[in-house]
Amino acid sequence: MHRTPLYDWHVAHGARMVEFAGWSMPVQYSSIIEEHNATRNACGIADISHMGRIRFEGPGAEEFLAGLLTRRMRDLRLGQIRYSLVTNEQGGILDDVLVGYYHNEYGQPFYVVVVNAGNREKIVRWIEDHLPRELAQVPGREVIWTDVTRLWAMFAIQGPRSFELLESLVDADLEWMRYYNGAQVQILHPAARRQGGIISRTGYTGEDGFELSVGASIAVDVWNAIVELGKPLGLVPTGIGARDTLRLEAGMPLYGHELDEHIDPFQAGLGFACYLEGVDFPGRDALRRLRDQTPKAVRVGLKVAGRRVARQGAPVFAGDQRIGEVTSGTFSPTLQESIAMAYLAPDWAQPGIEVNVDVRGRREPARVTPLPFYRRSVKGTLP
Amino acid sequence: MNPQELLFAPTHEWVHLSTDPNGDTIATVGISAFALEALTDLVFIDLPPVGRRLEAGGPFGEIESVKAVSDLYSPVDGEVIEVNSAVAERLDRIAEDPYGANWLVKIKVAGDVDRGKLLSYAEYQKQCAEDAH
Numbered sequence: 001m002h003r004t005p006l007y008d009w010h011v012a013h014g015a016r017m018v019e020f021a022g023w024s025m026p027v028q029y030s031s032i033i034e035e036h037n038a039t040r041n042a043c044g045i046a047d048i049s050h051m052g053r054i055r056f057e058g059p060g061a062e063e064f065l066a067g068l069l070t071r072r073m074r075d076l077r078l079g080q081i082r083y084s085l086v087t088n089e090q091g092g093i094l095d096d097v098l099v100g101y102y103h104n105e106y107g108q109p110f111y112v113v114v115v116n117a118g119n120r121e122k123i124v125r126w127i128e129d130h131l132p133r134e135l136a137q138v139p140g141r142e143v144i145w146t147d148v149t150r151l152w153a154m155f156a157i158q159g160p161r162s163f164e165l166l167e168s169l170v171d172a173d174l175e176w177m178r179y180y181n182g183a184q185v186q187i188l189h190p191a192a193r194r195q196g197g198i199i200s201r202t203g204y205t206g207e208d209g210f211e212l213s214v215g216a217s218i219a220v221d222v223w224n225a226i227v228e229l230g231k232p233l234g235l236v237p238t239g240i241g242a243r244d245t246l247r248l249e250a251g252m253p254l255y256g257h258e259l260d261e262h263i264d265p266f267q268a269g270l271g272f273a274c275y276l277e278g279v280d281f282p283g284r285d286a287l288r289r290l291r292d293q294t295p296k297a298v299r300v301g302l303k304v305a306g307r308r309v310a311r312q313g314a315p316v317f318a319g320d321q322r323i324g325e326v327t328s329g330t331f332s333p334t335l336q337e338s339i340a341m342a343y344l345a346p347d348w349a350q351p352g353i354e355v356n357v358d359v360r361g362r363r364e365p366a367r368v369t370p371l372p373f374y375r376r377s378v379k380g381t382l383p
Numbered sequence: 384m385n386p387q388e389l390l391f392a393p394t395h396e397w398v399h400l401s402t403d404p405n406g407d408t409i410a411t412v413g414i415s416a417f418a419l420e421a422l423t424d425l426v427f428i429d430l431p432p433v434g435r436r437l438e439a440g441g442p443f444g445e446i447e448s449v450k451a452v453s454d455l456y457s458p459v460d461g462e463v464i465e466v467n468s469a470v471a472e473r474l475d476r477i478a479e480d481p482y483g484a485n486w487l488v489k490i491k492v493a494g495d496v497d498r499g500k501l502l503s504y505a506e507y508q509k510q511c512a513e514d515a516h
Binding site for chain 1: 423424426427429445447449450452
């Protein structure tokens with residue numbers, strides 16, 4: 001099983017370690033609910049070094065990525081990050097990724113594609129299949145790509161106080177860093193031993209927050225420095241348990257639950273992430289057809305009556321008719337309600353419609369609810 | 384109650400046996416501190432109504448945490464005579480007193496208790512130590 005550079009820290013701090021996508025990860029340190037609430041009300045730090053990171057550079061990088069991802073690459077501004085999908089020829093989702101565009105120390109562009117931990121090997125193979133060596137070496141169109149996952153640690157610092165915590169830690173002006181933007185920075189702390197990193201205003205919690213990548217060799221020291229600096233602000237380390245409840249409240253899909261190779265972007269409500277008029281990419285023609293069809297099921301939110309949780313695989317009924325299936329569910333610490341995401345036949349996918357979920361053999365009433373379940377109140381923290 | 388005087392099911396329920404004035408055996412059943420420590424973040428407990436007949440090894444309820452749901456299994460055959468429904472109101476605190484105020488059900492035992500399927504405290508501790516690895 002893979003271990004992140006923080007593995008020993010997690011164990012020493014009482015984390016319960018679980019296997020997640022081939023990595024040994026902390027599910028929680030104290031309680032999932034406490035870690036969840038700290039992130040909503042103050043600040044949480046999560047080790048997300050298991051996320052796959054693939055770096056692309058060279059004069060052909062933009063064109064290659066445009067031919068692989070569902071989003072446009074041409075108009076990415078320096079420091080901009082875009083949510084994108086990787087689809088197969090049938091339009092099924094192979095992965096959902098973030099692609100960021102930066103310049104290296106010579107002013108030459110490079111891209112960082114962040115992939116799901118459980119999909120990293122699949123995506124690496126997909127890249128190899130679509131970028132044969134002879135193509136990567138065409139003069140003037142070279143593409144150099146590296147799986148940097150093990151070289152860089154990544155931390156998610158999320159919550160309303162994360163800006164205060166990080167603004168003096170890096171040399172970028174975070175106040176003016178917009179959501180889905182990032183920058184290469186110097187880390188203004190001796191723990192970083194004069195190394196830099198990449199920081200972005202991104203996250204998977206529904207809060208304002210940042211994701212920081214630093215070299216594996218300084219990961220523990222930088223993490224400790226942030227934990228120390230954050231204590232007066234209420235920062236706590238958070239595990240993948242809270243990461244799951246936070247993203248669920250925020251209505252964000254998780255690969256292996258809401259997304260897989262048999263689900264297309266229109267079913268998942270991710271049509272916005274498909275640009276079908278430009279460069280060809282695997283699945284583009286299929287997606288053009290799917291765009292004009294009624295999907296057989298669409299992703300919705302459900303609020304389930306009572307406190308029992310409808311988890312992945314729970315069937316959803318309207319009367320005796322089976323109309324879909326739950327893909328994720330939890331008890332929302334913020335709303336104090338049982339919430340779930342599900343795929344339902346489109347006729348039933350309207351907010352307000354009453355359905356039933358079979359929770360371990362007992363039908364519980366549920367109501368189709370708009371996503372997200374939780375939206376932060378904007379207090380001027382986001383420009 | 385002192386946990387050392389209780390019997391434990393391998394499925395983490397504890398049971399205390401006593402005799403009532405009619406000579407019936409009454410089993411008080413709860414969930415072990417070890418199980419509560421492992422569960423954390425409890426959000427829901429489902430307990431049976433008074434009068435429900437239970438079989439040893441059969442489910443009598445469920446306990447749900449943010450992360451997962453677990454069945455609760457009866458350590459004895461019998462009939463539910465009392466339910467501690469107040470537990471549902473303080474799920475976040477039941478680990479503070481799992482062997483006392485936070486018992487779950489009292490069962491009037493039918494027939495004999497199969498002690499061969501139950502563990503002493505020491506045996507149960509040993510099982511938990513093995514589970515933790």
